[in-house]
Amino acid sequence: MDVFGYLLNALTPFNLVLALVGVALGTVIGALPGLSATMAVAVLVPFTFTMDPAAGLIALGAIYTGAIYGGAYAAILVNTPGTPSAIATTFDGFPMAKRGDGGLAVSLATLASVSGGIVGAIALLLMAPPLAAVALAFGPTEYFWLAIFGLTLISALSVGNTMKGLIGACIGLFLSMVGVAVVGGDVRYTMDMQRFLAGVDLTSAIIGLYCIPVILDLVATRDPHLKPSETGGLRLAEGFGLAMKRKFNIIRSSIIGTVIGILPGAGGSIAGLVSYSEARRASDDPGSFGKGNPDGVVATEAANNATVGGGFIPTLVLGIPGTPPDAIILGALLVQGIKIGPTLFSNDAPVVYTFIWGLLIATVLMLPVGLLIGRYAYNSIIKVPKTLLAPTVALMTIIGSFAIHSNVEDAQLMVGLGVLAWILNRYGFQPSPIVLGLVLGSIAEQGFVQTWLIGNATQQLPGMFFNRPISIGIILAAVLTLAFPLWSEWKSRRRKQLEGSGSPLSDAGLNIPAAVKTRDVPSMVIAGLFILLGIWIYTLAGAMSPLGSVFPKTIAVALIGLSVVLIVQHLRRPAGEPGEGVAFDAGAKRRLALAAIMMGWVIFMPMLGFLVSSFIAFILIMLTANFEPRPPRTWAIWILAGAVICTGFWWLMANVLLLRMPIGLFF
DSSP states (O other): OOGGGGHHHHTSHHHHHHHHHHHHHHHHHHHSTTOOHHHHHHHHHHHHTTSOHHHHHHHHHHHHHHHHHHHHHHHHHSSOOSSGGGTTHHHHHHHHHHTTOHHHHHHHHHHHHHHHHHHHHHHHHHHHHHHHHHHHTOOHHHHHHHHHHHHHHHHTSSTTOHHHHHHHHHHHHHHHHSEEOTTTOOEESOTTOGGGTTOOOHHHHHIIIIIHHHHHHHTTSSSOSSOOOSSOSOOHHHHHHHHHHTHHHHHHHHHHHHHHHHSTTTHHHHHHHHHHHHHHHHOSOGGGTTSSOHHHHHHHHHHHHHHHHHHHHHHHHTSOOSSHHHHHHHHHHHHTTOOOSTTHHHHTHHHHHHHHHHHHHHHHHHHHHHHHHHHHHHHHHHHSOHHHHHHHHHHHHHHHHHHTTTOHHHHHHHHHHHHHHHHHHHTTOOHHHHHHHHHHHHHHHHHHHHHHHHHHHHTOHHHHHHSSHHHHHHHHHHHHHHHHHHHHHHHHHHHHHHHTOOOOOOOOSSOOOGGGGSOOHHHHHHHHHHHHHHHHHHHHHTTSOHHHHHHHHHHHHHHHHHHHHHHHHHHHSOOOOOOOTTOOSHHHHHHHHHHHHHHHHHHHHHHHOHHHHHHHHHHHHHHHHOOSOOOHHHHHHHHHHHHHHHHHHHHIIIIISOOOOOOTTOO
């Protein structure tokens, strides 16, 4: 039977039901920050052991691809990537939703995700063995430079703010070094606290850095969270028309996602950022990116879903899983007695090709499933009053950070990072470089240390880093990425000087507060604190082994140097009026109140129990988010709704997910 003959095997009613249910379940899980694709796949693997191997793999693949797509919902509607691969979706997806185009953004994300997923699955179907050779061409040096390239992309997306982006990337790399070193085994920067031995949890960091600032701003004003769409609904016809006009963007991004997905460990984060950067570079209006340009959503979602099919190529052909879900699915294959390797496509062709066709069918099913879920998700968030929405989203952040390890300390870390992120964001230090540094830190360190070790052993250290053909190409791409915004900034400043304009530079990337555009004393103070942090990192690294200290010392030097450059830049700028900073106005009082409530929530949870502490915090956040007098009947309904929401999630986690819940004095 040829490759296409196995399509009939994938089209059996049972396999179709598995694909449909898997996509729907994965989409819902991916949309909830904290409940990752890895968790969903891991929990459901035992249920596949009683199934036919191909059917079980179809179910796992459908959940995986659905979860990657589902991350776009949270990114667009609450500015929090449901999965790390949706980081770049927040750049333009949430601004679109804020101005009333959330339905259009969801439609574009769905169409782009399906298109990218199809391209990745077709590449897996037709070209898996030859494409797997690409992964073999990458060694530790290439992976190091690939991680650095990803960091330069996110750091350079904002013209006029590149230095702060690079500093944020260094902070993220530092957070990735907390705990046990990936090479050498040194215990680093734990401050003698057991909670940090396992490192900084990525999910908790993502939720805190992205979602907590959104909630703090949500309770500060009367403005609705999202502007209702004047044209209503998902605007599928309009989205399809815009997608057709951007077909080259979709094709380019899908190919980028497939190729990067082939590289083990690279994943959707780098793919989304590379595609986003390419879309911005090719655009006639690059200044609109970060302000709600549909091209940004299309590029990111097409790329990160294409990585699903691309990631299965090294998994199936070489036995090298590219992501944690790939590793789990690889384990399921081995349990079924299937031998992984180049002979897989001949010896076990019925299983592997039926699975690939099933993955392709599941990707197509994402279109109706995603649009149906998206329609109700968008309309629901718009209609829910802010007084009820704010505590519900806050509850989801606590659940998402707690559920990973059933550990209240993860929730405490999440809240602390979230408050810190809000302060840093006020002065132009965006969360995305920090998160990406944390995501790529282990890849960068492992590649760097291994290259350093080989270079020292062969006495060819510079050549190992700078004399390999693929590495040279990646380095040139990174340099061009950094040079482009600096050149654009210089060109803009020069043009304004020639025009005699004294107005501050415009920001063509992410939203930057006005305070960072002039000589900003708080920003310089923060940079000074980062210099002290760099000195502390370097000093403690002196007591580590050579393998454990070489990367921290390098990052410390980079952090100190970049912070000094930032201070010099601010000193050279003409002094302007002080920015609003964190002025103690009515909105700031509400933000401080919410931060205190959430911190008290996670501190007293072990003593009061999850259910009681959550219900008390829910009521307090409702009071904080309310701006108008409400009749007693309305308050009674909202309090009852809060009790139902808190109890429902408590029961789900305790009895369905079987998590160890803090009982305290009550529940």
